Amino acid sequence: MPANWTAPRTWVDLQTVNAADMNEQLRDNLLWLKGPPGLQTILAADVNTTSTSFVDVTGMSLTMTTTGGSVLIQLSALMKTPLSIAEIAEIRFMVDGVPQGIMARQRFVSPGVVEDHLHVAPSLLYPVMAAGSHTIKVQWRSVGGNAVYMLGQSVLGNWSSFRIAEVGWK
Amino acid sequence: MIDINMGPVTANVSELARELRAAIPGTSGTSSDTDGNLIVHIEADEQNTDELRSSIAAVIKAHDPAVLTREQQAKAARETAALAVRTANVTALRTGLEAKTGTVAQLQAQVAELAALVEAMRVALGLDEAPEGMG
Numbered sequence: 001m002p003a004n005w006t007a008p009r010t011w012v013d014l015q016t017v018n019a020a021d022m023n024e025q026l027r028d029n030l031l032w033l034k035g036p037p038g039l040q041t042i043l044a045a046d047v048n049t050t051s052t053s054f055v056d057v058t059g060m061s062l063t064m065t066t067t068g069g070s071v072l073i074q075l076s077a078l079m080k081t082p083l084s085i086a087e088i089a090e091i092r093f094m095v096d097g098v099p100q101g102i103m104a105r106q107r108f109v110s111p112g113v114v115e116d117h118l119h120v121a122p123s124l125l126y127p128v129m130a131a132g133s134h135t136i137k138v139q140w141r142s143v144g145g146n147a148v149y150m151l152g153q154s155v156l157g158n159w160s161s162f163r164i165a166e167v168g169w170k
Numbered sequence: 171m172i173d174i175n176m177g178p179v180t181a182n183v184s185e186l187a188r189e190l191r192a193a194i195p196g197t198s199g200t201s202s203d204t205d206g207n208l209i210v211h212i213e214a215d216e217q218n219t220d221e222l223r224s225s226i227a228a229v230i231k232a233h234d235p236a237v238l239t240r241e242q243q244a245k246a247a248r249e250t251a252a253l254a255v256r257t258a259n260v261t262a263l264r265t266g267l268e269a270k271t272g273t274v275a276q277l278q279a280q281v282a283e284l285a286a287l288v289e290a291m292r293v294a295l296g297l298d299e300a301p302e303g304m305g
Contacts, residue, residue: 043204044204045204045205045206046202046204047201047202047203047204048183048201048202049199049200049201049202050183050184050186050187050199050200050201051187051198051199051200051201051211052198052199053171053198053199053211055171055173055198055199055201055209055211056201058201058202058203058204058209059204082184082242083242083245084241084244084245085184085239085241085242141199142199145184145188145199146184146187146239146241147183147184147187152204
């Protein structure tokens with residue numbers, strides 16, 4: 001059963017409580033607390049960008065209906081540049097089209113015969129997101145315009161994932 | 171910014187992005203999606219999409235995926251130079267120079283070989299490139 005959050009009532013003496021009240025105030029709110037809204041997406045395949053302006057990371061967009069709490073936004077990404085390419089990648093989160101500042105800036109060197117593979121994992125606690133539907137995205141750019149890569153799913157693992165969850169923290 | 175999906179393209183993406191920026195003003199670069207399509211990002215009005223798509227297609231058609239970026243060219247040069255250093259017969263060179271029995275022409279050839287070896291070492295170590303931030 002999907003759980004909905006309902007603002008807890010203030011109870012008064014001698015108030016009559018029926019099944020609907022109990023289900024709404026206790027059952028559903030407890031179910032909601034046990035499993036608050038949260039979504040995750042796993043990058044299906046490698047993607048790259050050479051864009052010097054911020055652009056969406058394909059497949060890293062989530063839309064969730066929140067109930068007015070804080071929202072934790074997390075990216076866990078394995079990134080690289082091709083051999084011999086030194087480059088800086090920047091990552092930011094977008095909440096309903098509004099950039100949240102640069103959350104990660106990673107330099108790759110990839111010298112010699114081994115590509116640099118680096119784990120980039122920015123996170124943000126967005127305080128008190130208004131109740132309703134929200135779209136949260138990951139954007140990135142290549143500072144110098146050379147290709148930077150985010151690794152997708154392979155037989156070895158789920159290299160990059162993006163998740164959002166409503167949490168009780170304020 | 172507008173995003174133009176050009177479908178699957180085989181490319182050296184760093185070099186293709188450089189070519190697109192040179193040919194089409196306002197191009198910020200490219201991205202790929204998880205299906206392998208090439209998306210070109212351009213700061214431009216939506217109304218120019220068809221014209222831009224034609225221009226992009228022309229650049230892609232002229233693009234040679236085998237052409238290396240400046241960094242990739244430098245890497246290839248370093249690898250070639252490293253191989254030359256690794257396989258150089260330094261012992262024979264030293265013996266020849268120390269023997270002092272050769273003609274002037276032979277000595278000149280030995281010095282030239284030594285100079286080439288030093289140059290190969292310089293390239294292999296990346297010392298022929300300007301230090302970072304000074305290029």
